Amino acid sequence: MRALPYRVPSEDIIVAEAWVLVTEDGDIAKPESLPDWDYHMDLHLRRTVRVDLGRARSESGLPTDAPLVLAAVWTATGSNLGGPAQHLRLVGGGTCTVELDVRLRGSDLGGLLLLDTALVLAERRPDARPSSPRRAGSVLWSDRESLRLQGDAPQFPMAVIDFARTSFPEGAAWHLQISGGLENATMGSLLLLVNEQNSVTASAFENAAKPRPVDRVVLSAVYADAARIMIEHALSLDDFVDDADFPDGSLGATLMSLFDQLFPSRSITDVRLRHRQSPSLFASELQAAVKIFEVS
Structure with missing residues (x-):
């Protein structure tokens, strides 16, 4: 595990459900691979995430009004492309339930699709304590899931x-x-x-x-x-x-x-x-x- 130079909350401040693949026939659990996928096929994925905002802030040493962002980022090893898929600003206290809804163009993908979800600090806090996160984008929690898009056949645009x-x-x-x-x-x-x-x-x-x-x-x-x-x-x-x-x-x-x-x-x-x-x-x-x- 990578050691960060600031306090982070415990892992259980977030309950992240598994990604699901949205198809014409309904939602299905994200498989490990899509052997029939090609660059003509766009992808639509969803996941529900519940965040305990109060604990996320208090355990990180942040004030109760510190704005946070839940972000989803994608990377495709076959195309060497990637980018932000969605980001949701989280304010207030208590437990917040959000749904990530990601649509990706098949022409941008290939190889192994990596889906990173992260809870980050939304704004820089120059008055933060030395042990607390202060830079915008400081990661408080993250996870990664993958989906292999290339099966036995060569894939290309x-x-x-x-x-x-x-x-x-x-x-x-x-x-x-x-x-x-x-x-x-x-x-x-x-x-x-x-x-x-x-x-x-x-x-x-x-x-x-x-x-x-x-x-x-x-x-x-x-x-x-x-x-x-x-x-x-x-x-x-x-x-x-x-x-x-x-x-x-x-x-x-x-x-x-x-x-x-x-x-x-x-x-x-x-x-x-x-x-x-x-x-x-x-x-x-x-x-x-x-x-x-x-x-x-």
């Missing part, structure tokens, strides 16, 4: 466009763009483009949160193809090697994670050699690794 207005073949159903170096952020390096004229594929992504059997087959094919493109791109780069260390959230880290997932017991050197010497066998091995069309 996507857009649905009309290929007839681009240089891509009009009859193609999708196209994965990869740009930048391995040190660049994944969010700025990968983009899946779906042809809106291909109704089967476009509908599959529209239904990704609740896919039909046909949608699962299409999504499996797209993700398998995307995995192939990503692995082949990685193997074409000389600096993609077994002992490479890429920054978190970078394209290199994403490609390395995908490689380790698909070829857990093999070295990059071995797989690169297979790709060069027998590309057809490599393609079959990759197809088996992504478990194409193994849909429920």
